[in-house]
Amino acid sequence: MTQDEMKKAVAEAAVEFVQGGWVVGVGTGSTANHFIDVLARMKGKIDGAVASSEASAERLRGHGIEVLDLNSTGPLPIYVDGADEATRHLHLTKGGGGALTREKIVAAASDQFVCVIDETKQVDYLGAFPLPVEVIPMARSHVARVLTGMGGNPVLREGFRTDNGNVILDVHGLRIMNPVELESEIDHIAGVVSNGLFARRPANVLLVGTPSGVQTIS
Numbered sequence: 001m002t003q004d005e006m007k008k009a010v011a012e013a014a015v016e017f018v019q020g021g022w023v024v025g026v027g028t029g030s031t032a033n034h035f036i037d038v039l040a041r042m043k044g045k046i047d048g049a050v051a052s053s054e055a056s057a058e059r060l061r062g063h064g065i066e067v068l069d070l071n072s073t074g075p076l077p078i079y080v081d082g083a084d085e086a087t088r089h090l091h092l093t094k095g096g097g098g099a100l101t102r103e104k105i106v107a108a109a110s111d112q113f114v115c116v117i118d119e120t121k122q123v124d125y126l127g128a129f130p131l132p133v134e135v136i137p138m139a140r141s142h143v144a145r146v147l148t149g150m151g152g153n154p155v156l157r158e159g160f161r162t163d164n165g166n167v168i169l170d171v172h173g174l175r176i177m178n179p180v181e182l183e184s185e186i187d188h189i190a191g192v193v194s195n196g197l198f199a200r201r202p203a204n205v206l207l208v209g210t211p212s213g214v215q216t217i218s
């Protein structure tokens with residue numbers, strides 16, 4: 001089974017969590033794209049979607065699914081998104097696609113966060129995948145110095161701007177033993193918009209695609 005087939009399998013499993021009449025929070029990335037494609041089968045039953053990126057919004061509209069403004073929907077019953085790394089505690093690293101801030105907003109506004117990954121994303125400790133940090137452009141050097149002082153090696157994501165017009169520093173070399181604490185610490189650096197740790201608001205359910213089927217961790 002290929003990695004992409006495992007991603008498709010978890011997307012199929014995730015749609016089972018969606019009920020008719022719901023507005024669905026939708027993440028970003030290749031696994032979320034598979035979810036969007038499967039969700040399209042329910043487009044007559046759901047009330048629309050809130051997207052965590054312009055790319056996902058475009059894909060949703062392409063399937064004829066109405067994209068709603070989070071300010072008009074109130075809390076969402078569900079958010080479905082992928083991750084770059086996940087632990088058995090349902091702590092995540094996200095933001096490989098650069099959509100971490102909007103992903104964090106939609107996750108925070110949702111009752112249930114169903115995270116969909118293939119088995120290559122499962123780790124004992126977060127940190128092998130460089131931690132994305134979204135930064136206001138004028139603060140780039142300052143934030144990089146602080147992150148270096150914290151033991152990381154921040155690298156500017158060249159030629160990339162987020163949907164919010166900001167830059168991303170990918171922080172290498174962190175072995176993250178306390179993700180809840182580190183998430184707060186990085187968020188408190190002046191100029192940081194958000195970081196890719198999802199530990200204060202972890203996933204509620206992790207669907208893991210493996211060659212022998214989809215495993216559910218909650």
Ligand code: 5RP
Pocket residue numbers: 027028029030031032081082083084093094095096097098099100103
């Ligand atoms: C985007 C994300 C994605 O969820 C993460 O990068 C995983 O992507 P993929 O499903 O393509 O492996 O956080 O900002």
